Amino acid sequence: MAAEEIFKALAAPQRQHILRLVRDEPLSVGQIATECDASQQAVSHHLQVLKDAGLVAVRRDGQRRLYLVDPDGFESVGDFVAELWPSGLARLKTTIEDRQT
Amino acid sequence: MAAEEIFKALAAPQRQHILRLVRDEPLSVGQIATECDASQQAVSHHLQVLKDAGLVAVRRDGQRRLYLVDPDGFESVGDFVAELWPSGLARLKTTIEDRQT
DNA sequence: CTAAAGCACAAACGATAACTTGTGAAAGGA
DNA sequence: TCCTTTCACAAGTTATCGTTTGTGCTTTAG
16 A cells, blocks of 8 residues: 555546445445446446545445545545644644634 | 646655755755756756645745745645544644654 | 445556656856 | 766657457356
8 A cells, every 4th residue: 555556546537436436335346437428347347446545445335346435545634744844734733623613 | 736646756765865965955966966966957957846735945045946845735734634634633733843842 | 145335456557757868048267 | 168977858769558359267057
């Protein structure tokens, strides 16, 4: 779960879209492909990249496989940002507190 | 300063290294090139990518140009992470508070 | 046991990005 | 003014990424 791998995974807009789709509820590959208007293979590949980066988790459900956001990868991103953000840590903290209310 | 542009900039290990170098003190292109063991042109290009992403800022100093981390880009990353991180916001907040002490 | 649904793996093509080479502009010193 | 330093811009080559196409595996239904 290197930082390089995570940021590469986040760099593609399609994968950002997929992450937003599976943020709150687990979805199957077919459902995601329909939402993204992409082929099953393309979505499957994107999910593999996100999974290798630790950004999504998989769960089998019969024939289907349900994908959901995995907090582990995002924790690494948070650590990375906190390391290189010299003076704005308080601002990020404020942003988070605002969203928590 | 789109999220795509920022993550693409952060995806390259060389650029991550550059960011760590200019996190605390401004450095010239030549100094960075020496530290990174890369050509001046390559470093100049990386700095341009980081500048377009809003991750570094430039300041002229005679013949040289001094680059330094710019918090603006990192704020966007923080917002992005906060948006897709459903349950781990408290954890990031704790991480930041620990680093602030 | 057979057939269909759902998904992953692998090869190949097109597009994008990274690095090199060459060159020119801006600033400071002799 | 002439030369050096410092850096950015542009073109060309190589590598990497995203997508498609084709195929095989696993699970469920009849």
